[in-house]
Amino acid sequence: MKCGLIYDGCLSQAETASVLPAAERFAKGPVAVIECIQDIPCNPCEKSCPHQAIIIGDNITAVPRLQADRCVGCGLCAAQCPGLAIFIVDASYSATEAVITLPYEYYPLPKEGDIVMGVSRSGAAVAKARVLKVRRETAAYGTILVSITVPKKFMHTIRSFRALREADKRIVCRCEEITETEIRLAVRQGANTVKDVKLATRAGMGACQGTSCRREISRIIAEETGASPEEILPPRFRMPVRPIPLAQLAAEEGKND
């Protein structure tokens, strides 16, 4: 299966890897991620950078190169890029969250503090995000730059956001508070049994051990994969059937098989 910019319009994982600055640079603070890999005649990013961190050179069809040690993550290039291909990623925001700053060209604009759904390059829901800042970049024709905080593990995955929908709020696994959207995402990433979903999301690992959610999870897997619910492998049932205090389990007369 072919994937990549020229096949499906999104950077493949290998293509993404080729444009990411080094992990050490991410740790230091905000830095531009220039997801531009096609030889097109375009160079506003080079001109926009006050720190000369982006180089295209005399050949206008060359792809931009970032000198990551010069970049301060100001975001001017992100506001200038006509292809909306530049993002500012700040991995130093907190221990668990990163900030992604991205150009946003839709109305209505989000408000600071809004909870939104972070989506991937192809528009698939990934994880909830919080709007940190909405700024109008006057130096770049008033482009709107929105900063969102996302779980750190998704800082190279989330590249835009949308408003929350019903499925984003609907909790399927009540013990671990896992939403329908999270389960659908896991299935789209290859989980096709209830156990796969459990390992990917923790759905069914809580106090009720899937008693209330496993059928719903099977149904979602069936819907996503086109299989019938009976074909979806159920999770393995294990002792005890009901929660039992440790002391009682220890005292109970059992057979010594």
Added chain:
Amino acid sequence: MTKKEVIVIGGGIIGSSVAYFLKEKGYWPILVDKDNFGKETSSACEGTVIMQSKQPGPKLELALKSRTLYQELSRKLVYDIEYREKGGLVLLENEQQAAIMKKTMLEQETFGLQVKLLTIHEARKLEPVLSKNLWGAIYSDADAQVNPIAVTRALLQDVVKDGGTILPHTKVEDLLVEQGNVCGIKTNRGEMRAAAVVNAAGIWSSSLTARYGYEPKIIPRRGQILVTEAFPPTVRHIMICACYLAAKHHPELLDPTKLQHKLGVGTVIEQTVHGQLLIGSTREFVGINKETTLAGIQEIARHVMKLMPGLKNINVIRSFSGLRPKTENGLPILGPVKELPGLFMATGHEGDGIALAPITGKILADQIAETGILS
């Protein structure tokens, strides 16, 4: 220079770690698994990274290096692997256990592992759930825990982010051998070629090479584990009883007529980041059988009640079991196979796979680089 591809068979925590360190060394790893990743032993175990349980010798040396790598990984990986340096206690029930462990302590110290003998009074100050009837405990601040499922997923995510390939539902049917050299694999999806092949297939790893005259003895050893309901942080340390260590290192000292020792039950307990307790475990030879048994889970409950009566009202919500790949001498099999150039083994970690995963990945990547396959 184009990067060389290396195939890794088995997408558990060991295979994922090998793929990660290969990627760090500049290879393109291709990780294949017969099912989805981390679905067998790596998700059916506890997450303890205990130094005190390792026999002083090569295993302890590896474990200490692995711990340093875990510290680096937990800083570097964007995914939270839930690595926590909680410190650990080895629980001593009587003077006889203390005498055996004192000898071990001296050896551990020569490897640079700092351990401290506590009276039961001192130990109960650290861990109030402990029984007053115990003899004492040995404390080390080097013991830690991780979430093995999270580690596997975090390593895979990083491999994929940097351009590596992971192929679930790809069953390896045979090795591709040309003029005596291993140059790839035959799978249900067709042939794949690579500069080297790493076999990290856990309890299944010896069956692949048997037809080529190399069949290391790897025996599945079942460990049953209890999961409790989640509750606020109470069990502050990773705890392990001395009889677990005895079962591991000195099985001859145990009374084989007792049910506890017949099932190899020794307590290992940790409270996960999510608040649930994982209480292990049995150590049984029952072939490829992942059932949990009433006798097994009751023996675990009985033993933990003896050690920690303070937990008596905590509810058990599940039991599970996993199969640990045990080798004859108890040491993992790491490195090139003499009979089959191009093939490397990373298997046979038994119950130490989680603790030793990072160092295993690093050693394998270093060994493959040394053979000059990269050039």
